[in-house]
Every structure is written in structure tokens, then in C-alpha cells.
Amino acid sequence: MRKFFAFFKARTMEFVRDRGTLFWNLLFPVVLVFGFAFAFAGDGEPLFSVGILGTPDEDLAFMEIEEIEFIEYSGTGNESREAVMERLRRHQIDMLVDFEAQEFAINRESREGPVLRRLFLADSAESLAAGGGLDAAEVEQREPGQQEAAQQESGQQAPGQQAAAGSGAATFTEQEITGDPIRYVDWVVPGVLGMNMMFSCLFGVGFILVRYRKNGVLKRLKATPASPLTFLTAQAASRLVIVVGTSTFVYAGTNAFLQFTMLGSYLNLLLVLILAIACMIAIGLVVAGRLKS
Amino acid sequence: MAPILEVRDLRKQYKSVRAVDGVSFTVPEGICFGLLGPNGAGKTTVVEMMEGILQPSGGEVRFRDRPIDTEFKRRVGIQFQSTALPEYITVKETLELFRALYPHPRPIDEVADICSLWDFLDRDNRKLSGGQRQRLLLAIAIIPKPEVVFLDEPTTGLDPQARRNFWSLIERIKAEKATILLTTHYMDEAQLLCDQVAIMDHGKVLELDEPQALLDRHFHGTVVQIPNPGDLSQLRQARLPADAVFRDGVIEITSDRLDQTVRELLSAELNLDGLTVHKPNLEDLFIKLTGSSLRV
């Protein structure tokens, strides 16, 4: 155990004192995250994007609006209704129109939501007028104030019950959901952390071992009573602590400025992180073992 | 006394190279044993097989009449010919690291005293001079209070002053009753430090004995060297003493009776500029045995 800690300490100190590596492990990911955050701050996407489920009604003038990007989903797998609703919740689309269930949904937190509703319902009013169904005035009644009141009572996904029978868009029931947008950086951070972790494990264990073998450090240790297993586990443990430490640092450091959206538990994240690190270290060791020079 | 180390018919074959070709010797406890030979003679290969670092292709190494095992590693200290030290840690931290690997290590103060490390104890390993580095490597070798210390060419590449300092360190370790196994291609070093030497070339031991006994066996008298004997045609006519050898442009005569040899040389009318007379040393013996001067 004494040997283990001696190796552990030496390796960890080597990492902390090696300015170059320290920079790559700590500052570089931070810079990368901020870089992405600013590079993708503004979005050059279409004004609105509307998800479509089921066969669209070609007669709807709403479907002809050029500023809207219509995305048709198959309704199965990761394009199931729930999945698409999740996209709506995360602001990846601004509205969902389900022609099958005769429903449409918007996100309350989205700026685009009310505008789209207005457009959609205006269209429905027209088709109503044409089809001689509901009075347009009735449609007018459905003011946002009412809906919000209804929603606060019944929680997040309160379906608006205001839709009436008839043809066209007026037959659609309205649903509202809430959810903060997931920005581009929110997707980038896990990637950057993961990338950092992979490199750190591969280089910090695999590459270092190859270097130790080349320059004779391994040979020197072979001449001591220390077992190779002690040495290797100490290397791996040192790297594990380093990667968990740097990842936490990078996450906490960037989070302080960017306030990421975090879904899921930190404990699970830590567990997954540790498992992933163990895997990458193992790969590093295999690479080191296979590489002859 | 029973030998502490014994090597029996040791062999090492690298693909086409026979690096060590049947080497046998015994090392009595408490002496300094020297393995001498030019570069490529097979010294490092022999020593590393004795240390248990290299697997021999044939033969065996015995420590206190038993094959070497893990226990052996606790009881010997090793200084390799070339070793990288762990980076980004100081001399003191390096010593602490190695101390943690042995059951009853020496205190840091003690090794720092013996090897004069005090001046650079807090310096990064990478910033040491050649001599300081060798002293640190020696310090690492003696941390386990070893019964045997292996030193593979410890003074190669050091300046004369540093070499002399290093010799005094080795004398100190000798005084502690440790057995030392030293390889070198400096004959003066071997003559000064070693109680017994084995002269190696091409993977074989050519001679093995105490340095003085070897010299007494091979030389009677004094060595006379004439570095600039003049042109060769003249040389052929000259009546040289019978045992003169001509090698690399130098005439070498081993003489029992110096007055007679000098008279013969004078009558041969050679250019005697730069003539030297010295008592034979291991260098002369080596040249005699291998038929060549040291291939350094």
C-alpha cells in the first residue's frame, strides 16, 4: 500500500507540475466551451419551425407560409409523439401539429408560440368561415389569459379544451407545455468533457507508459521489489482522480458563467464518468501493451 | 568465503548477435568485482542478467547459492547504464518514492550524506548535471542497504573531476561491506577500485583474477612505447628487440632489462621523440589480450 501511494503521489505531482498538460486538461476545454457558446449564440435558423405528425391537410393556408419550416415526423421510434413533444419542450421546434389526433401544441416559454397559434387559428377561422362551421367570434374568445389560468390549475401539460367540432384547424385541440430551451452549449459541454476525458485517459496512461518504457523508467522499477500491478493500479487511480477533478473543475467553472441545463442526477453522471474513465484507461493500457515502441 | 554471486555458463543470444557466449565466474562477498571490456563486449548484458532484468538464453545466476527471486530484488541495489528518472519531481521526492518500495530503507539524510546530495535536494530531476545525476542514481541504488550494488559504467561521460568524486563514493560504499559489481571501460578505474577483474570481449571472459596477479602473470618488467618511430622502410632495417610489437604506428616493447633495451633502441637509430616508459597496467594487458586498443 505504501508503494501504491508512492507511485500515486509521484504520478499526480508529475501531472500537476507539468504546465503544458495542465493547460490542455483544464483551460483548453473551458476555452472550447466558451468558444462554442459564443459562436452559436445567435441562430441563423428559419423564423419558425413546426413539427408535423400524420398526413398534413393540404388545404390549410397555414401550411403554405414560407417563413415556417415544416418538419414531418414518422410518429414512431425516436420520432414518436412523445419524442416530438420533448423537442417542443426543448425549443428545438416551436410548434407541433398532429393531424392524426387533431391536436396542436406550443411551448409556453417560447416567444414563437403565441405567434404561431395566432397564425394557425387565423387560418382555421378562415376555413371555418368558408365551411360555415363555428362562429369566428368563438374562436376569438380563446384568449391567452384564459388558457394560462386553466393551465395553472391543471399543471404543465394542461390540454386546452377550447377546440370545437368542425373542419379545418378549428377542430384541433390545443395543448401547451413548458420547458426551458436547451442551447447549443448545453449539448456541447458533455461532448467537450467526454473528449477531454478520453484524451486524458489515453495519453495519461497509455502514452505515458509507452514513454516510461522507452526511457527506462519501467526498467528501473522492474529492478525494485515493487510489483507491476501496484504500479499500474496506482497509475490508473491517479488518472481517475485527475480526470474526475478536472471534469468537475471544467463543468463548475463554465457552469458559473453559462448556467447549463442539467437533466438527470449528478450522482449518475459521476458513476457513468468513473465507469467511462475506467474503460478509457483500460483501452490506454491495451494500446500501451500492444505498441512496441 | 562462500561466493555471494555465482554465474554459470551464462549465454544471451539476440537474433543474429551472440551478446554473451558462455560466461562463468564467482564473486566473493565484500569485494569490488570489475567487468572490463570495450563497448559492445557484453558487460551490460551480463550485469542485467545477473540483476534479473534480462532473461538468459542459457546458464544460470545464483545469489547465496540459490536462484535469484523476488527476495533478491529487496537485497540488491542497481544503477543502470542509462536510466530516465521520473519527471517533474525533485531529488528528495525521487528518493522518497524509491524508499517506499523497499522494506527497510536508509533515511534520506544518510544517503544525502554519503552521495553529497545536499546541494540539490530540492531541484527537479531534469535540471541536474551529469555528475549530480550519477550521484542521485547511486543514491537510489544504495537506498535498500543492499548486500550487492550493481554499477554499470557509472563514470562514463563524466569529467575527470566528477569521476574522481565518484570513485571516493564507491570507496565509501565498499567500506560499508557491500559487495560491488562494477563495469567500466576505463582500465585506470578498474585498477584503482577493483579487487578482482574479469576482462571481457565479444561476449567471452578472456582473463579473470586480481589486477596485480594478472599483470604479474602477463608482464615481466616495464613497457616502453615509441610513438613516432619514423618511416617504415627504415624500421625494417632496424634491429629491434625480439619481443617488440608494432601496432597503430606505435612500437611497444616489454622489457625485463631496461638498460639493455634502451641501448638496443639507440643503436637502431630510431626517432625516440615522445618515448615513454611505464609499469604495465590493465590497459596494456587489454591490448595484449585482444590485439587491439580499446574501441571506445
Ligand SMILES: Nc1ncnc2c1ncn2[C@@H]1O[C@H](COP(=O)(O)OP(=O)(O)O)[C@@H](O)[C@H]1O
Ligand atoms: N536488445 C538487443 N538486441 C540486439 N542486440 C543487442 C541488444 N542489446 C545488446 N545487444 C548487442 O549485444 C552486444 C553486447 O552489448 P552490451 O552488453 O550492451 O555491451 P557493453 O555493455 O559491454 O557495451 C552488442 O553487440 C550489442 O549490439
Ligand SMILES: [Mg+2]
Ligand atoms: Mg554497457
